[in-house]
Amino acid sequence: MPDAALPVPTISAIDGAVHSPRPHESAHKHVSGEAVYIDDIAEPAGLLHVALGLSAKAHARVTALDLSRVRAAPGVAVVVTAADVPGVNDIGYMGKGDEPLFASDLVQHVGQPLFAVAAHTRDQARRAAALADVTYEDLPAILTIAAARDGERTLVTAPMTLTVGDSAAALAEAPRRLDGRLAVGGQEHFYLESQIALAIPGEDEEVLVHVSTQHPTEVQHIVAHILHVPNGAVTVEVRRMGGGFGGKETQANLFAACAALIAKKTGRAAKLRPDRDDDFQITGKRHDFEIDYAVGFTDEGLVTGVEMLFAARAGYAADLSGPVTDRALFHADNCYHYPAARLESLPLKTNTVSNTAFRGFGGPQGMVAAERVIDEIAFALGADPLTIRKRNFYGVEDRNLTPYHQIVADNIIPELVAELEADCGYWERRAAIRAHNARSRILKKGLALTPVKFGISFTATHYNQAGALVHVYTDGSVQVNHGGTEMGQGLHTKVAQIVAEEFQIDIAQVRPTATTTGKVPNTSATAASSGTDLNGKAAQNAARAIKERLAAFAAERWGVAADAVVFAPGRIQAGDQSMSFPELVRAAYMARVQLSATGFYKTPKIHWDRAAGRGTPFFYYAYGAACSEVTVDTLTGEYVVDRVDILHDCGRSLNPAIDKGQIEGGFVQGMGWLTMEELWWDGQGRLRTHAPSTYKIPACGDRPRVFNVRLLDNAPNREDSVFRSKAVGEPPFMLGMSVLHALSDAVASVADHRFCPQLDAPATPERVLATIGRLRARAAGV
Amino acid sequence: MPCTVTMTVNGKTVSREVEERTLLVTFLREHVGLTGTHVGCDTSQCGACVVHVDGRSVKSCATLALQVDGATVTTIEGLAAADGALHPMQAAFREHHGLQCGFCTPGMVMSAVDLVNSNPSLSEQDIREGLEGNICRCTGYHNIVKAVQAGAEAMNADQAAKIAAE
């Protein structure tokens, strides 16, 4: 007992405090193979394996679905179709009824599930699924943005328009004006762990679903809805995902609902892990866009007005296409002030898979358009693009109103870019590259420095809330649970650091546990980079509630003021009493002090009126910039990324090692999107790049030869975020734009930088080569 | 046709009656219960399933169990020392943050160990090329390369210490 004057070791700092570069909380399990993913959970006796039967047509009536051969196949236990859904046959999060679990009389994309078959082994289920006899009556299929935009323009959800100033007048009066169109491709998530769900039937209406999802609460709702049971009967749990990137925000619903349906129908556990090729065809991807732009500007390159139309391939259903295309508009300014602007979205319905969330959530597509516009101006004026970028940056005191009428109140982009520009020797290298290109006939180098400003918060205001549950046990060990999910981003590590910091105990004493709807209910998706901002604060509030009770207890017990109770590293000081955390906890327990608390957090200050296009949708902005140098072989269009320098703003980083990892990984993923990753559908709407054999994501050899990544120093978040850190999940993704622009710069050199290359994305070697050809022809006056 | 496959897995002899077409990865995960070897792509592209067969790295999703009948197989679970101490390459991946979601990690570590074993003086370029068959979607590879360099150094130091002791 503390009174017995036990020696309490004095330490200067706890292990795993906030701002320390802790390894990932599961790293030791990742490297030893002990980390359990859904497919590694010991299989319950009698488990059934599920496979999906998919549509072979992009748009067709199903006139007959004969599953007799499927039912008769070896090992098959049950086959389910739309007719077997006891509740509502809809897995869309908005309840629009446009996204059936199983299609029945109408199929709307190749790969849309028609039925599921459960068998004793996975192999049996997959073989059986291939035996369906489906008779289709083809309907006209809209497969591309162009076909949708130039045809009836059916939208999957209501579009949005943002306006500031009078853009029409600004364009009419501008000294100069340019118009153009930019195409930017989609992207497959390629989370290394495919989608997977394991459902275990329980008593009465209950079911437990282990599922690789970023949004357990939504899965819970969808499963309940499909089974026609109360939400409270469904428990959804996930300890970790093998990657998510937005691809498991809504896309896990289907797999979970299907497994749960079979589990409840058969009374046996059911597991569904699609084969990688099926995962590619069934699940949505990043939206590809075609963006029409018009910009008015002065002879100095200052933008006076902008109009943009963002046509997106939404696929056959709404899913998240509304908020994704909204976010494209929110980021169509990137770091630049548009005195007048009109930005419109067009979420077009197509007979392809329903596109969905992917890191950046439309923001990257918006920013790519902003950067293209800047490039156009630079080429028109014969100026360096960086000069034009800097000239158009948001101001600090003025020139700071966004097209959605939020003031940019924390602008640090001018200083950040100036620092990177000097650090990476932009201008010296610019001169050296020009000299190199003058000498080198075939190999041309390119250089570009692009900035990023990314708005942090869900634009759906009600999503900006989080809950947590902290238990302190009588030996001083702690469990923390919260609504966020771990997909490799280090959320559980950061939350454990926050709790350790609050109690001033070593992080080894704090155990993050699996996310489950049974512990923390009504959670938001772990998305929008908000995981730590929201859940970290909620966990902090829970820990502080317990701390307050402990402090009140200690104050009373030892007769000091509550604020004289100090949680120092590894010990608690109450007046002249000193004790360890476990000692205090035990004493408090004996005195009947509650040692468990929930915590809650909601982001302050934000509001958004979508119809009016006005509000403050973002709590703050995260900033960054990257400078990339590439070498292009002008005979083949092939290229290498020679060097990348990044300076990124994480506020006061909670964990610099994890944050740097997010930046490196985000950058390479963004670079992959804009350069090598190409989704290709054929004329029948079949995705022909449906496996890693044909869909190329960056491999080890593609990473930049020189890769310097630095966090911005002395840049605490100006808003009251958790320990003044900033969100880091999505913003670095868009640093990859610097590679696209470096390629554009290299390509432009073949025509002496006279013409804007208008290089679309992905800038595959084929597209680079074609652009070189186009520029050469133009230069020759052909 | 069922057949009996016998191999040494992580130092233990295991023998199972399986279908002839059973893949090595299925054999390890489902029949022996070693789930540290992951399936990322099912089609020999991603490297998540790499194990060692007689000391060399092999994609276990593209190998039949029957093909390695009688062989010695090491999986990620068999890499650590008997007392649980991590293999230097495992420790390096942990310390140098060569992982995020961890799903690619077992395959990366197994490939990296084979790389070092077959070439103790690995250059950065060798690592780049040697890991081309292992995909990571999270890290951007930067820390993976750093981890492999550090792991290689530690493995070489261990080797040198062993030789000195002999």
Ligand code: FES
């Ligand atoms: S699962 Fe074997 S290489 Fe991908």
Ligand code: FES
């Ligand atoms: S750490 Fe996630 S795939 Fe490599």
